[in-house]
Amino acid sequence: MSGLAGWTETIAARITGPGKGAVAVVRISGSRTVEILNQVVPFLPPAISFRHAYYGTFSTGDDGLVTVFSEGASFTGELSAELSGHGSPVAVQRLLEAIFQAGARPAEPGEFSLRAFLNGQIDLSQAEGIRETVDAVTDRQLFEAHRLREGRISQELEGLLSAVRHALTTVEALTDFSEELDGVGIDLAIYKVDEAIAFCDRFLATEPLARQIREGMLVVLAGQPNAGKSSLLNALIKEDRAIVTPIPGTTRDSIEERLVLDGIPIRIVDTAGLRESGDVVEQLGIARTQDLMEQSDLILYLFDGSLGWTDIDRDQWQRIEDKAVLVATKSDLGQSDRGIGISVLTGSGLPELISALKKHILVGEPASLVERHYEIILEVRTCLSEARTVLCNPTVPDDLASVSLRSALRKIGELTGESAPADVLEQIFSQFCIGK
Ligand SMILES: Nc1nc2c(ncn2[C@@H]2O[C@H](COP(=O)(O)OP(=O)(O)OP(=O)(O)O)[C@@H](O)[C@H]2O)c(=O)[nH]1
Ligand SMILES: [Mg+2]
Numbered sequence: 287m288s289g290l291a292g293w294t295e296t297i298a299a300r301i302t303g304p305g306k307g308a309v310a311v312v313r314i315s316g317s318r319t320v321e322i323l324n325q326v327v328p329f330l331p332p333a334i335s336f337r338h339a340y341y342g343t344f345s346t347g348d349d350g351l352v353t354v355f356s357e358g359a360s361f362t363g364e365l366s367a368e369l370s371g372h373g374s375p376v377a378v379q380r381l382l383e384a385i386f387q388a389g390a391r392p393a394e395p396g397e398f399s400l401r402a403f404l405n406g407q408i409d410l411s412q413a414e415g416i417r418e419t420v421d422a423v424t425d426r427q428l429f430e431a432h433r434l435r436e437g438r439i440s441q442e443l444e445g446l447l448s449a450v451r452h453a454l455t456t457v458e459a460l461t462d463f464s465e466e467l468d469g470v471g472i473d474l475a476i477y478k479v480d481e482a483i484a485f486c487d488r489f490l491a492t493e494p495l496a497r498q499i500r501e502g503m504l505v506v507l508a509g510q511p512n513a514g515k516s517s518l519l520n521a522l523i524k525e526d527r528a529i530v531t532p533i534p535g536t537t538r539d540s541i542e543e544r545l546v547l548d549g550i551p552i553r554i555v556d557t558a559g560l561r562e563s564g565d566v567v568e569q570l571g572i573a574r575t576q577d578l579m580e581q582s583d584l585i586l587y588l589f590d591g592s593l594g595w596t597d598i599d600r601d602q603w604q605r606i607e608d609k610a611v612l613v614a615t616k617s618d619l620g621q622s623d624r625g626i627g628i629s630v631l632t633g634s635g636l637p638e639l640i641s642a643l644k645k646h647i648l649v650g651e652p653a654s655l656v657e658r659h660y661e662i663i664l665e666v667r668t669c670l671s672e673a674r675t676v677l678c679n680p681t682v683p684d685d686l687a688s689v690s691l692r693s694a695l696r697k698i699g700e701l702t703g704e705s706a707p708a709d710v711l712e713q714i715f716s717q718f719c720i721g722k
Contacts, residue, residue, distance in 0.1 A: 293401060296322060298385045299393035300378050301721040307373035309350075312381055313721070315366035315398060318389050320354070323367055325388040326381070327352050346380040348372055362398050363405030396718025400711070403703060410703025410714065411439040414656050417718050426499045426549030430655040439654055440702045446485040446666075447698055453478035453673070454691040461685045472677055475687070479674045482694070486667040489653040493660045496652035498583075502544075502551030503646065506578045508606075509588035510598060511535045511559030514615035514630065518588065519543060519556040521630040522640075528556050535559060538571040540578060547640070550647050555582075560602060584646050585610040586639075591622030611642050658714070662701050669694035 296316025302309070314322055323330055329342025329352075336356040343349045350371035360366040371381050386392065394400075399413045408416070415434025422428040456475040507515040511534030519528050523543045529536055537558050545552040555578055558571030579585055585606050589599045591614030603612065612625035618632050626642060628635030654660065673690035676682045699705030706714075 293397075293404060296390045297393035297397055298322075298382060298390040299398070299721045300382065301368070301398070302373070304375075306375065309370050310373035310378045311368050311370045312378065312385065313361075313366060313368050313393075313398060314385060314390055315360070315362045315364045315393070315401060316390070317365055319365045319367050322385055322388040322390055323352065323354070326384045327369070330354075344369070344371060344381060344384070346371075346377070346384050348377050348381060361407070362401040363407040364401060393720065394716075395720045396715035396722050399718055399722050400715040403711075403715075408435075409437065409440055410706060410711070411654070411656070411659065411701060412437050413703075414658070414714065416722065418655055420719075420722060424499075424546050424549045424551055427655065429549075430496075430499060430652060434655060439659065442653065443698060443701065446482055447695070449478045449482040449485065450670070450691055450694050450698070453482065454688055454695070457673075457677070457684055457688045457691065461688065472684070476674060476677050479670055479677065479691075483667060483670050483674070486663050486670065489663045490660060490667065492650065492652040492654075495648040495650055496655055496660065497657075498550055498648050499652060500655055500657070502553050503583045504578075504581060505552055505554045505584045505586060505643065506575075506582040507554065507556050507586050507588060508575060508579055508602070509559060509613075510590075510596070510602075511561055513559060513588040513590050515559065515588050516541075516556050517630045518586070518613070518615070518628070519554060521633075521636060522554060534561070535563065535565070535568055538567050540571070540574050547644055548647050552643070561598075579606060582609070584643070586613050586643075587611070588613045588615050589622075589625070590615055591625065591627055592616040592620035594622065595624060611639075611646075613639060659701055662697055666694045666697045669697060 296314060296318035298312060298314040300310055301313045302311045320334065326345050327342070328345060330340055334354050336354055336359065339351045339353050341351050348371045350369060352367060352369050354367045357363070357365045369381065371377055399416055402408050403410060403413050412435050415431050418431035419428065419435055422431050453475045456471050456478065460471045507518060509515055512532070516528035516530045516537050519541065520526055520530065522545060527543060528541050537556055539558070541556040543554050545554055557575035557578055558568060560572060560575060563569055563572060587603055587606060587610045589595060603610070614622035614625040614627045616629060617627035617634055618629040621627055626635055626639050628639055669690045673687040673694070676684060676687040676690065696705045700710060703711070
């Protein structure tokens with residue numbers, strides 16, 4: 287990515303999604319914006335009013351609106367403009383070509399956001415919030431992305447930062463002014479480090495919830511052949527997706543579908559029925575079922591309730607019951623006294639099954655949505671516990687504690703971008719798509 291190297295150049299890209307749309311928007315950003323507009327937008331008056339929409343015909347023959355934003359009052363913080371024209375790929379292509387011809391270069395993926403960050407419009411966690419907002423699929427993802435974009439992370443980190451800074455100044459005062467370690471000072475430093483560790487622990491405790499909101503829950507349908515797994519998949523997604531037959535061993539490969547429950551994406555997977563099989567293809571399918579059961583967040587273990595519970599079911603169930611819900615199928619043919627009874631024919635028991643599924647959805651508010659933030663806070667915690675070990679050990683020189691505390695501060699800075707190295711920045715922004 288040439289973003290950091292070439293960030294004084296004027297750049298342009300389409301900022302609306304790819305493909306066909308009624309309208310598409312192109313952004314130009316950089317000091318040459320007006321110069322470029324003068325060649326592409328003949329209807330602009332000599333004295334431009336900022337944030338005012340002008341309508342007319344572009345040099346390409348298409349017509350549309352242009353809004354110019356002044357330096358410091360635009361998304362990127364630079365002089366910039368947004369042009370909306372008709373959204374056919376060819377119309378957008380012609381408009382962009384005219385803009386490039388006039389002196390802009392194509393924006394790299396994430397370059398608008400990178401510039402907004404470099405110009406101090408947003409911090410790094412807010413830039414990630416923009417990425418998460420654009421990528422959001424569910425309401426929960428969108429809600430958490432809004433919180434990130436609003437800068438909640440940096441607000442919440444204030445408490446952590448002030449505890450670590452306090453611990454550091456205390457330790458530094460001790461090393462500067464006393465040969466002998468002052469017990470009161472050490473106690474205060476340890477107290478502050480503990481406060482910071484407690485903050486990290488609260489942050490990290492929300493990681494499973496964040497992962498669930500981000501990636502969803504992997505729910506695997508398992509059971510013996512003919513238990514009714516594929517029928518249940520079809521009923522849950524309300525679509526005739528998986529083949530259903532009375533022949534045991536119908537499903538051989540796993541089939542994944544998506545549902546959203548309470549804003550949590552659910553990846554629901556139908557699998558090959560569990561049995562001893564001489565068929566090579568079926569064996570491979572069953573091995574895949576076992577892998578999926580391992581990886582899953584939740585297993586719905588199905589058995590044919592009209593035929594009853596078997597020794598094979600008991601053996602399977604014992605292995606998985608910690609993370610499984612038991613489902614007795616075909617209740618229209620006969621009831622079972624164990625598990626949640628369901629019938630896909632009558633629909634009975636399905637609401638109860640969905641309620642049971644929802645009980646596995648984690649509640650609460652995650653500290654962040656972004657995996658990188660949890661990785662950083664984990665590293666911060668490691669630095670803090672190193673500092674604590676040093677402070678608690680009178681034989682180790684206490685300036686070693688300040689080394690760990692300074693690393694902790696630097697790490698926290700990587701979260702907001704204050705101290706993120708260039709390669710980290712480029713890596714983060716290159717995950718953005720073009721136009722962000
Ligand atoms: N009466 C009744 N029949 C059902 C019900 N659910 C499934 N069946 C029947 O049971 C048979 C097996 O259903 P599937 O959904 O293919 O079972 P499976 O667990 O996917 O089987 P494999 O793919 O072989 O592992 C089919 O004939 C279905 O029509 C139900 O609720 N009531
Ligand atoms: Mg099946």
